[in-house]
Amino acid sequence: MIPEEAIARIKAENSPVEVALSHNLELKKKGTRWLGRCPFHTEKTPSFNVYADYAHCYSCGWNGDSIKLEAGLSDLSFPKACLKLGATESETAEDVAERLKRIEERRQRQEQAEAERRGENKAKRARWPQFFLGLHCKGPDCEEIGDLKTLARLRGIHYAGPWLTEQVYGTLRFLIWKGHTAWVVGDRTAAAARRLDGKLWEHGTPHKSDTLPGSEKHPIGLTKGSLPVILIEGEPDYLATLARLWQKGQHEQWQVVCMLGAGARLGRHAAKLRDREVVIYAHGEEAGRAAADRWKDEATFAGAKSVTVCDLPDGQDINDLTEKEIAA
Numbered sequence: 001m002i003p004e005e006a007i008a009r010i011k012a013e014n015s016p017v018e019v020a021l022s023h024n025l026e027l028k029k030k031g032t033r034w035l036g037r038c039p040f041h042t043e044k045t046p047s048f049n050v051y052a053d054y055a056h057c058y059s060c061g062w063n064g065d066s067i068k069l070e071a072g073l074s075d076l077s078f079p080k081a082c083l084k085l086g087a088t089e090s091e092t093a094e095d096v097a098e099r100l101k102r103i104e105e106r107r108q109r110q111e112q113a114e115a116e117r118r119g120e121n122k123a124k125r126a127r128w129p130q131f132f133l134g135l136h137c138k139g140p141d142c143e144e145i146g147d148l149k150t151l152a153r154l155r156g157i158h159y160a161g162p163w164l165t166e167q168v169y170g171t172l173r174f175l176i177w178k179g180h181t182a183w184v185v186g187d188r189t190a191a192a193a194r195r196l197d198g199k200l201w202e203h204g205t206p207h208k209s210d211t212l213p214g215s216e217k218h219p220i221g222l223t224k225g226s227l228p229v230i231l232i233e234g235e236p237d238y239l240a241t242l243a244r245l246w247q248k249g250q251h252e253q254w255q256v257v258c259m260l261g262a263g264a265r266l267g268r269h270a271a272k273l274r275d276r277e278v279v280i281y282a283h284g285e286e287a288g289r290a291a292a293d294r295w296k297d298e299a300t301f302a303g304a305k306s307v308t309v310c311d312l313p314d315g316q317d318i319n320d321l322t323e324k325e326i327a328a
């Protein structure tokens, strides 16, 4: 006879997932549950779901906790399955209480470690500069300047930029960074900041574009997926290309990727272009055409399905193209 206390303890100590994995069941994690092919009937499509305290097959209806699962998988009686999972017939309530206490302490330690990790991430995000919300820049450098459109014009950012800010949250922002009014273009993971006065940042090796803290210098907008990709050079090109697609209602059919300058390489990110169509819009000048050739080689080597370079007329970039198309 297995005491009730022992049953409670082995359930706490052996989750259904641990039992299933100890029997080499092939399971894949799906959020908080695990999914695999049911061990109690024959199936091709997995319908056996393992949760924190029970398992259920949505096809044959099998349902049970970790002890029933052990019994089923080992073909044992209930008491024998309990013994296999570590229960003893002589266990007292005190023994069990002591062991349950240790399990609870372990769980709390894990929770604490998790909370610390979350806190670190929050602190990392807090290091991002404060964005100015709304359409008005309140920075000391732009007291006389009205709204984003004026700011945009100052730096030759296509008027589509401010328009996009309203459409695609977070694409373009104006802020004060390192003591200068800056404009920022970003996606959810990467963001580049440039000074509004057009000068270079004053540190180390100055670049026109600079990434914000918490952000890595890598192409903006490049995520894995299967959408065809439009590769462009700089941040104004990024805004202009997004605007162009939005105007045509094609923003969900393409992924626009900003390389943060003609000198950039795809490097390890090239792998994300595998099996995808790639269209490159090069600036109509020497540096742009050289960049396009380099990216074409990298994308081709990475296994892109096709790579097309659109050579623009001398002195033109995709801003000009967008402007013309929107005006037409």
Ligand SMILES: [Zn+2]
Pocket: 038, 039, 040, 041, 048, 057, 058, 059, 060, 061, 062
């Ligand atoms: Zn089943």
